[in-house]
Amino acid sequence: MYIVPVTLTRLYKHLDAEHLQHPSKSGARLRSTSAAAMASENKVAVLAALVLLLQASSCAVARHHHHPEPHPGGGGTPAVMTVNGFGRGEDGGGPSDCDGKFHSDHELVAALSTRWYASGKRCHKKIRITSVKNGRSVEATVVDECDSRHGCKDNIVDTSKAVWEKLGLDTNIGEVPVTWSDA
Helix, strand or coil, X not given: CCHHHHHHHHHHHHHHHHHHHCCCCCCCCCCCHHHHHHHXXXXXXHHHHHHHHHHXXXXXXXXXXXXXXXXXXXXXXXXXXXXXXXXXXXXXXXXXXXXXXXXXXXXXXXXEEHHHHHHHCCCCCEEEXXXXXXXXXXXXXXXXXXXXXXXXXXXXXXXXXXXXXXXXXXXXHCEEEEEEEEC
């Protein structure tokens, strides 16, 4: 952030030194006060243009690196969290897509809607889930897909009871608003 004033000061000194050493490229000397004032005005105009360019470029960088305002509950992608059983014989169906295994209700595991599951690219990756209601967060491992082509909505983070417990939520509610992000 301190580069701009230092750079402009150096540029101004350089322009001033250049003017003293080479008053004019054509070899003519500035003899009148009005010529000196015009040269000074030119320096100010050049500096003003540089300041505007620097400001414009810093705004462009700020827009490029802008992070959206966090959603209530800690940021991330808004979603609906549902409770699911990942164990044999529970409501989750068959074994998990990522590893072909069943998982205990005590494990911090999740299934993501098809788009977020990304053809398995998030398998075994941690995601951070944050309750919009109380702001508490937990990390869970993605082990399955909540197939949006077969009844799962496209905004679902389906989780084990252990995730609900860590977030301090009642599994009897069934659905709660959350945000999630890659951990």
